[in-house]
Amino acid sequence: MNFTAVRAIYLFEMARTWRTLLQSIVSPVVSTSLYFVVFGAAIGSRITSVEGVSYGTFIVPGLVMLSVLTQSIANASFGIYFPKFVGTIYEILSAPVSYFEIVLGYVGAAATKSIILGLIILATAGLFVPLEIQHPWWMLLFLVLTAVTFSLFGFIIGIWADGFEKLQMIPLLVVTPLTFLGGSFYSVNMLPSGWRTITLMNPVVYLISGFRWSFYEIADVSVTLSLGMTLTFLAICMVTIWWIFKTGYRLKN
Amino acid sequence: MPPIISVSNLSKTYGSGFKALDNINLEIRRGEIFALLGPNGAGKTTLISIICGIANLSRGSVTVGGYDINKDYRGARSLIGLVPQELHTDAFESVWATVSFSRGLFGKPKNPAHIEKVLKDLSLWDKKDAKIVTLSGGMKRRVMIAKALSHEPQILFLDEPTAGVDVELRKGMWEVMRTLQASGVTIILTTHYIEEAEEMADRIGVINKGEIVLVEDKAGLMQKLGKKQLKLHLQSKIDAIPAALAPYNLELSDQGRQLIYNYDTQGERTGITSLLGDLRDAGIRFNDLDTSQSSLEDIFVSLVRAP
Numbered sequence: 001m002n003f004t005a006v007r008a009i010y011l012f013e014m015a016r017t018w019r020t021l022l023q024s025i026v027s028p029v030v031s032t033s034l035y036f037v038v039f040g041a042a043i044g045s046r047i048t049s050v051e052g053v054s055y056g057t058f059i060v061p062g063l064v065m066l067s068v069l070t071q072s073i074a075n076a077s078f079g080i081y082f083p084k085f086v087g088t089i090y091e092i093l094s095a096p097v098s099y100f101e102i103v104l105g106y107v108g109a110a111a112t113k114s115i116i117l118g119l120i121i122l123a124t125a126g127l128f129v130p131l132e133i134q135h136p137w138w139m140l141l142f143l144v145l146t147a148v149t150f151s152l153f154g155f156i157i158g159i160w161a162d163g164f165e166k167l168q169m170i171p172l173l174v175v176t177p178l179t180f181l182g183g184s185f186y187s188v189n190m191l192p193s194g195w196r197t198i199t200l201m202n203p204v205v206y207l208i209s210g211f212r213w214s215f216y217e218i219a220d221v222s223v224t225l226s227l228g229m230t231l232t233f234l235a236i237c238m239v240t241i242w243w244i245f246k247t248g249y250r251l252k253n
Numbered sequence: 254m255p256p257i258i259s260v261s262n263l264s265k266t267y268g269s270g271f272k273a274l275d276n277i278n279l280e281i282r283r284g285e286i287f288a289l290l291g292p293n294g295a296g297k298t299t300l301i302s303i304i305c306g307i308a309n310l311s312r313g314s315v316t317v318g319g320y321d322i323n324k325d326y327r328g329a330r331s332l333i334g335l336v337p338q339e340l341h342t343d344a345f346e347s348v349w350a351t352v353s354f355s356r357g358l359f360g361k362p363k364n365p366a367h368i369e370k371v372l373k374d375l376s377l378w379d380k381k382d383a384k385i386v387t388l389s390g391g392m393k394r395r396v397m398i399a400k401a402l403s404h405e406p407q408i409l410f411l412d413e414p415t416a417g418v419d420v421e422l423r424k425g426m427w428e429v430m431r432t433l434q435a436s437g438v439t440i441i442l443t444t445h446y447i448e449e450a451e452e453m454a455d456r457i458g459v460i461n462k463g464e465i466v467l468v469e470d471k472a473g474l475m476q477k478l479g480k481k482q483l484k485l486h487l488q489s490k491i492d493a494i495p496a497a498l499a500p501y502n503l504e505l506s507d508q509g510r511q512l513i514y515n516y517d518t519q520g521e522r523t524g525i526t527s528l529l530g531d532l533r534d535a536g537i538r539f540n541d542l543d544t545s546q547s548s549l550e551d552i553f554v555s556l557v558r559a560p
Contacts, residue, residue, distance in 0.1 A: 002327070008357025012350075019345065087341030091400065094305040094335050095358045096327040253267055253308045 005097045009105025010112075013079055017113045025117060028067050032121045035063055036128040039185060051187055051218045056129040061212040062184030063125065065146065068118040069179055069204070072147050073171050076110035076154030081161055084251075093252065099245035103155065110151040111144070118143050132215065138223075139214035145230050146207050152237035159250050178204045183212075188220035203233055255319070256280035257332075257408060257439050258304065263313035265299055265463075273299040275463040277313070281408075281441060286434055288454035288471075289443045292557055296463040297443040298338060301410050305335045318407065331359055334401030338412040338443075340393050344386040348377055351385060352399045359404035371402045374429060391422050398429070409433060411442045415449060427453055447550035457549070461557045475549065476518065483514040483525065485532075486541040495535045501528050512539075518546075 017024050040056035047055040083089040092102060125131060133139050161167040182204030188196055199205055200221070210226025213219035219226070244251070258281035265274040274296045281287050291297050302308035304315055306326060314321060320328035343351050352368055372378045375395040380388060385396060394414070401409060411430075415423040423446075430440055430453060444450055450457055451471070458468040467474070490509035501524065504513040516523045532539070 002360040004360045004362065005358050008354050011357075012346075012354050015346070015350070086344070087337075087339055088343055090307055090335070090337050090341055091355060091358065093307045094330060094333065096330040096360055097358065098327075248309055253302075 002097050002101050005095060006101045006105045006108070009092075009097075009102065010109045013106060013109030014112065016079075017075075017109070024113065025120060028071060028117055029120055029124055032063055032067055033124060033128075035059070036125065040128055050190070051216075053216050053218070054129065057131070057216075058187075058212075059185055060122070060125045060129065060131065061215050062182075062208050064118050064121050064143075065204075065208050065211055066179050066184050067121050068114045068143065068147055069150050069175060069207075070171060071114040071117050072110060072150035073154035073157065073175060075113050076107055076151040077158035077161065077167055077171075078154075079106050079110055080155055080158035081167055084158070089251070099241075102245075103152070103241055107148065107151045107155055110154060111147040114147045114151065115143060118147070134217050135214040139211065142207070142211045142214055142226075142230070145227075145234065146211070149230060149234040149237060152234070152241060156237060156240050156244065159244055162250070175204075178202050179208075183208050183220060187218075203229060206230060254283055257283040257318055258441075259316045260300075260304070261314050263300075263303065263315060264311050265296075265303060265308070266311045273463050274303075277460075277463075277465055279458060279465060279468065281439060282456070284434065284437055284439055285455040286430065286440045286442060286453050288450035288457045289441065289460060290447070290450055290457060290553055291443075291460035295460045295557075297460055298412055299463075300460070301335070301337075301412055301441070301443065305333055305410060306330055307335075331404070332407045333410065334404065334406030334408070335410045336394075336397050336401045336412060336414060338416065340390065340397065342385045342393050342396055345384055347382050347384060348372070348388075348396055348399070349381040351396065352403045355400040356403040361404045367405065368399075368403060371399050374432070375399050376425070391418050394418060395426075398426075402433075406438065408439045408441070411440065413443055413445065415444065415446060423449070447548065447553055451549045459553060459556050466556055471549075474552065475546075480547050481516055481518050481523075481544055482547075483516065483528075483544050484542060485512040485514070485539040486510065487512065488538040488540050491537065495537070497535055498528075498531055501531075512537075 036056065036059075039059055044055035044059075049055065050058045083092060122131070157167065157170050181199065182202050183199070188199050188205060188209070191199060206221060206226040206229035209220040210223055210230065213223050213226070243249070258279075260277050260279040263274055263277040264272070266272045277296075277300065279300075289297050289300070299308060303310045304317065304322060306322060306329075310323075314323075315329075316322070317329035318332045320326075320332075322329045346354070349368070349372075352372065353363070356364070356368065369378070372381055375398060377392065377395055377399060380392060385393065388396065398411075398414070415426055418426065427449075430442075434440060442450070442453065454471050456468065457471050457474055459466045487510050491505070492509060494503050494505055494512070501514055505511070506513055514525075514528060516525065
């Protein structure tokens with residue numbers, strides 16, 4: 001195991017985060033605050049409570065997840081797409097590093113960044129609404145698992161994309177809708193039964209549900225199922241990346 | 254001593270069906286400067302990319318320092334520093350950061366003294382804190398060389414290192430190569446500048462249409478293929494070459510004022526002495542003469558043009 005190389009990639013990627021601190025951290029915090037103002041304070045004040053908690057409080061886990069999902073994908077996809085785009089990938093490919101080490105460096109940095117971001121958003125939320133976390137360790141587990149899984153997913157998108165348009169396409173057309181429809185702002189139980197069945201096919205539902213359970217012990221689906229689905233998605237991403245490196249897909253001729 | 258790089262029966266066919274390399278066999282000796290010459294699209298970069306792990310091979314095998322490039326890729330790659338043809342650099346990192354990153358990527362522990370030496374050798378020391386995007390093309394090229402040297406490789410691949418580099422800088426780079434060679438580094442160089450190969454290389458390989466056409470010691474190559482030409486500037490012009498001189502296959506040029514004689518330095522007899530005697534007998538006088546040897550460029554052009 002070439003730990004020095006993993007560390008080099010990780011620190012190089014993290015340096016990019018610090019260098020672009022404003023857009024990396026500040027802008028998601030600002031946009032999340034806007035959600036709180038609009039959905040929490042303005043509209044939320046007309047909604048008394050959802051599943052026994054105030055609406056503003058209810059949406060906190062969903063909002064954190066929304067940011068963690070989109071940021072994980074954005075960080076990881078850009079992190080590997082950019083070297084491909086400017087050509088510096090040659091150095092990674094010619095270095096004595098295994099695929100696992102490359103992924104560990106890039107995905108580790110992307111996930112770290114979005115975990116930090118998730119925690120900052122959580123702290124920001126604490127300024128707007130009273131927060132309680134029933135199961136902090138479960139909360140952290142879901143946060144880390146989601147960040148890692150979606151960073152892997154972002155890594156796959158970054159390798160697959162051969163233009164900036166494609167880089168944006170999946171996050172915009174697939175992930176954002178799935179997250180909005182995945183119960184960030186409402187409980188799946190509030191939907192008519194037909195829609196509820198359809199919604200259960202959305203993998204994001206399980207992430208948000210499990211995450212919300214760790215806060216308030218309210219969930220749309222059982223925690224075990226949430227965890228199982230998250231791990232399944234993680235496994236799918238891992239197998240895909242294994243295949244990418246095995247075949248050299250979009251990396252090697 | 255076993256070769257440091259050994260390429261056996263290597264073929265590469267791209268997904269499009271294009272056969273970039275066809276059954277390449279090549280051995281690079283430890284400590285030499287090897288120049289790989291070939292026209293655009295001959296397969297030079299593909300060959301380098303395969304040895305360095307950037308492209309997959311279709312058939313055959315390659316060992317570097319005794320390590321198979323696929324089975325023992327860590328061993329093989331840690332010996333190699335690669336400077337690709339295109340200027341692929343980060344933009345917003347500092348020179349120091351990007352060069353240090355390369356060292357870490359190759360698994361070497363930090364060594365600021367070594368990085369400092371590399372940057373100083375390449376005249377980049379005063380730019381160590383500059384962002385790469387602010388550097389000129391020549392400096393970026395040197396940053397890429399610095400990255401390749403950051404992890405103290407035993408083998409350095411330079412793919413067109415002096416393309417787009419001014420004369421002074423090119424000479425400086427030759428100096429760096431000589432210093433590296435003196436410290437035991439094996440250098441494989443591709444180039445379009447024949448003079449570069451002529452100046453730098455110990456051995457020369459010519460690749461054309463994916464096949465190695467020739468591998469020779471530079472001196473041997475020059476000698477073996479080197480044709481010499483004798484030009485005689487005549488005192489008074491002649492209209493035709495006298496029949497007595499027909500065996501020499503002379504050419505008459507400059508409107509009858511110059512005679513050209515081609516001969517082979519490798520031949521037992523060059524025929525010069527008897528030619529001069531026969532000229533005297535034929536009553537042809539000359540007031541000057543010069544000889545010239547074909548350059549590597551002429552040799553190269555004749556090789557890759559051959560059907």
